[in-house]
Amino acid sequence: MTMPVFVIFWVSLCLTSVKGDYYSATSELEALVDVEVRLVQQIEFYLQKAEEQQENIKRFLENVEKVPDDPYYIEDYFENPINAFITIKRLVHDWRYNVFEPVFDQSDLVAYKENLTKQLESPDFKNPTKDDLLGATRGLWRLQETYKLPTSQLANGILMPGDKNELNVTLSASDCYTIGSYLNELQQHSYAVDWLLEAKAKSIKEVSAFPFVSELSILEQLAPTLNQVGNKKLAYRLNTEILEKDPNHETALKDKPIYETQLAWQRDPRLNVAASKVDESSKSLDLYQRVCRGELRQSPRQQRKLRCFYSDRGVAFYRLGPFKVEQLNLDPYVAYFHNVISDDETDDLIEHGMGQVKRSRVGTVGNSTVSEVRTSQNTWLWYEQQPWLKNLKLRLEDITGLGMESAEPLQLVNYGIGGHYEPHYDFVEDKVTTFGWKGNRLLTALLYLNEVPMGGATAFPYLKLAVPPVKGSLLVWYNLHRSLDPDFRTKHAGCPVLMGSKWVCNEWFHEGAQEFRRPCGLMNDNVDDTLAS
Structure with a gap:
């Protein structure tokens, strides 16, 4: 008797692949569909030789085959974060323990194993890992935490009250049990209780389900x-x-x-005897989440001076087709410029990012790290290397009135399952060490490349402002006062994506070489914004 074939298969697959990091961007999830399609084809062949397990395996494959393999439908399918979680969970857990283990350890099928492994070998395939499943679980938890989603509602495929589950997507008792177990690993015990209780309720109704989780297993975690x-x-x-x-x-x-x-x-x-202390950081987080949920908004008095108007930005070229400007805040200045980029241009940018993005990092250059503070993937586009970005570059200069001599390359970002970016500043404390002659980040230009069905707003907690993504629009704001002192009121964040995929481009304009375009003030205009620091 040789080593069980499923062990050889899975180990060989892990050794020839690297960490996928699939949960942090939806653009990478489509690769998993191809893998599952190939797995289905091979396992269906093997089912002819495994009659004892045939009924259980067929039930499992029926669920997998519901995943669309047509690229036209895949994007819509993965707009629902539950589908993304289920797909990763199957590849990390269910295929191994509920398919390969009970089937392949029954007989010597080395020849079959070699054929299966050969078919799955691909230099472009990155094997999803437990970290991906943990990340997907954390993403679902973040959606619950930010938008106050009931566990039972989410488990039944409903993201927002009143919505219909048109795709009939639900989580099984096994899925809920996995989420609860992983939330325990993430130290989110109160949410773990909810998911384990949901698993317990579902397990009673899913006696013949596959994969099956026993009530005893759930109780062992729940107690x-x-x-x-x-x-x-x-x-x-x-x-x-x-x-x-x-x-x-x-x-x-x-x-x-x-x-x-x-x-x-x-x-x-x-x-x-119990004592509780309120952490100041939790207050800041609560403020951010309230803005994301729409519970905290600007008052009519704060909005009364805001205007919408057409502007050619002083450029003759735009006199016949001016920009549509929507002011969102006057001090600090935050504004929308609508219809800045065409659908063809947004499609080109997104297409360029497919397969090119990598996990986003936080921190300064040379000292950055991957963190759950920012769950997304990104890549950089250098204007010198991408001639097709020339028109966009000129447009950004015309809109902002600033030069690109000291600007950074264009950053293309994709947010995945519950993808977010916690409250942060775009400026840095030590601008000389970080950026040298370029100086601090003077202005941020955020370009939205697609519509986001739910969530994904850009939140300014101290301004009580949540800006929803509008495809083709550009959001701009100044990070510094006229005196070039940091403006702490500009703390902002990316609210978690509740449904869909979020694609954006970031452009940061720096102080350097802007002397004649936006001269700094001679007087210190740094107002007292300590409440926002």
């Missing part, structure tokens, strides 16, 4: 999680339920006296 969030009474009750199902359960037997002691402490008020 200690409830204890972690402080519900010791219910944790004890579920631990007792575990022992009723399995009187010799080793972990439950060890936990029983611990729960009993904790309950005794709770009944003694002298031992139940």
